[in-house]
Amino acid sequence: MxxxxxxxxxxxxxxxxxxxxxxxxxxxxxxxxxxxxxxxxxxxxxxxxxxxxxxxxxxxxxxxxxxxxxxxxxxxxxVSVLPQSTNAPGDMTVRDLVTYGRLPYQGMFSKLKDEDTKAIDTALKATEMEELQHNRLSDLSGGERQRAWLSLAIAKExxxxxxxxxxxxxxxxxxxxxxxxxxxxxxxxxxxxxxxxxxxxxxxxxxxxxxxxxxxxxxxxxxxxxxxxxxxxxxxxxxxxxxxxxxxxxxxxxxxxxxxxx
Incomplete structure (x- = not known):
């Protein structure tokens, strides 16, 4: 701890x-x-x-x-942070956004490993965003966007x-x-x-x-x-x-x- x-x-x-x-x-x-x-x-x-x-x-x-x-x-x-104001391109999908949560575990040119994919899937499930993971951020409600950003924070484990x-x-x-x-x-x-x-x-x-x-x-x-x-x-x-x-x-x-x- x-x-x-x-x-x-x-x-x-x-x-x-x-x-x-x-x-x-x-x-x-x-x-x-x-x-x-x-x-x-x-x-x-x-x-x-x-x-x-x-x-x-x-x-x-x-x-x-x-x-x-x-x-x-x-x-x-x-330590993971969900700031008060968040910004990302509107055409980015929820899953693409959450994938950024695994950057601290990545090398310069490394690809996602199995543990990264598992962490992303777990974060999406925890925030009940699985069904919306391929939706664009611009298509989400305010509450859904907040959950998407929280998914990113959780994906860092x-x-x-x-x-x-x-x-x-x-x-x-x-x-x-x-x-x-x-x-x-x-x-x-x-x-x-x-x-x-x-x-x-x-x-x-x-x-x-x-x-x-x-x-x-x-x-x-x-x-x-x-x-x-x-x-x-x-x-x-x-x-x-x-x-x-x-x-x-x-x-x-x-x-x-x-x-x-x-």
Whole structure:
């Protein structure tokens, strides 16, 4: 099982400090959601965990090694990222897109091996995209495209999956379907899933752990029951809210209902 840790991590864009002296540890299979208001630094932190952003101080470690000292192919075999914005030629098929997930395992001129084909087929099956694998991306719905990109991320067979606001632009049905898929991947592959989440109720329902971030600092980090409460959420977002439990089909879910801005 891989681990990711940060040690006094500092992140900047030019002169603007985004995150300051962050210390985080991800050392077991679980679903973690990073929450906080716009501009808090959530997506920036996620980028640093994938070596898409060079720290201005401190470091990110993957299995005890400084991420900046590792080559991208080595990282990509362990850490897979689904960014908020994705782009690919519209005439590319779903299967062609997912095949790119095997690039970290390929030599300069090597062909797909049997294990590559198996990984692609498994990823398509996991996201229920088998029947659409030969369709062009331009012919897919928003939810189908998101599942296609998630298939690409899964095809890498990562131990750590990073998702940046994965439900953005999806209607509520496809949001729920995608979140259920993320939970299924966690359960079947025993991986670390780290998500930046805008929807608080999705974060509470589908995560084991929440990290609350504001102005580049960690406000709270712990189990959902400890972090998803009025004392933390109200000052975090500058709101007044009711946090309650909803009981449905034998399960209890925490839910947040904001009712006023402060």
């Amino acid at each position: 891989s681990t990711i840790t940060t040690n006094d991590l500092c992140l900047q864009y030019g002169e603007r400090v985004i995150a300051d002296h962050l210390n985080l540890t991800f050392d077991k299979p679980e679903i973690v959601s990073i929450i906080g208001p716009n501009g808090a630094g959530k997506s920036t932190i996620l980028k640093s965990l994938a070596r898409l952003l060079v720290p201005t101080g401190g470091a990110v470690y993957l299995d005890g090694k400084d991420l900046q000292s590792m080559d991208m192919n080595t990282i990509a075999r362990t 990562p131990q750590v999956l990073l998702l940046d606001e994965p439900t953005t632009y999806l209607d509520i049905r496809h949001q729920l379907a995608l979140m259920e898929l993320v939970v299924h991947l966690y359960k079947t592959r025993h991986i670390i899933v780290i998500m930046v989440m805008h929807d608080l109720n999705h974060a509470a329902r589908y995560s084991h752990r929440l990290i609350a971030v504001k102005k580049g600092h960690i406000v709270a980090d712990g189990p959902v029951d400890d972090v998803f409460c009025q004392d933390i959420l109200e000052p975090l977002y500058g709101i007044k809210a009711i946090v309650t439990k909803v009981h449905e089909k034998g399960e209890d879910y925490l839910a947040c209902f904001p009712y006023a801005a402060v």
